[in-house]
Amino acid sequence: MLTPSSTPSPDRSRPNRPLQIIAASVVAVSLMATATPVPAQQVVFDPRNHIENALQAARQLESLANEARTLAASPYSHLTQNSQSLRDMADLARTARGLATSVRGLEQQFRDLYPDDLEGADLARLLEQGEARTVAARQTAEDLARTAAELERLGQGRDQRLTGALSASETAQGQTAAVQSTNQMLAVLAEDLAALRTIMLAQSRLLAEATAREAADRAAGDEARRRRWARSTGTPSAPAFDPLSHARD
Secondary structure, three states: OOOOOOOOOHHHHOOOHHHHHHHHHHHHHHHHHHHOOOOOOOOOOOHHHHHHHHHHHHHHHHHHHHHHHHHOOOOOOOHHHHHHHHHHHHHHHHOOOOOOOOHHHHHHHHHHHOOOOOOOOOHHHHHHHHHHHHHHHHHHHHHHHHHHHHHHHHHHHHHHHHHHHHHHHHOOOOHHHHHHHHHHHHHHHHHHHHHHHHHHHHHHHHHHHHHHHHHHHHHHHHHHHHHHHOOOOOOOOOOOOOOOOOOOO
16 A cells, blocks of 8 residues: 655646646747737839929919019119109298298288278388288299299109109009009109199299289278378468569559
């Protein structure tokens, strides 16, 4: 009869080898799957996509070129000459003589040269006012003639500026250049309007001066006649000699 021994059997003490092999295989496969890099994707050339991208780039370049032409500035400009002409017209008003151009100056001038009330003014004062009115009339007329001559000089280059603006508008390649050429034509028209306004102001000054001077001269004449006829008349005294002394002879 065999007696069981307390020493464990060698087969029982060793682990199950098939399970270890399967587990090791799974771990190895897992490690290989993790460590193995993903193969690179193969590049596929698509001619149609390439052509479409090239056409899109060409359209973008054309759009940029059109935008550049649109924003291109006009090579022609006469704004410097136009600004100088407008300043010269303004100087004509500032150098005016004769009848004043400012409201305050007109009020003072009318009180001095074209008074409403002539009572109390002596004959010397009336003559002095008449001479001052004559000087003012001459200066105002001279201002009008000088203004007309200066405007004629300034207008000599206006036709050339208008022709240049029209030519620039016809040859404009973009919207910006066309707008600038149009603005330059409007600047020439504004200069024409300024010249017309200047000559009309000069004419109105001359007309106002002539009307005021005529009224003042008429009032001065009426006052002089009134004073002459308002003098008190006395009885003439008898002559110192006897006109009939030799009548009997």
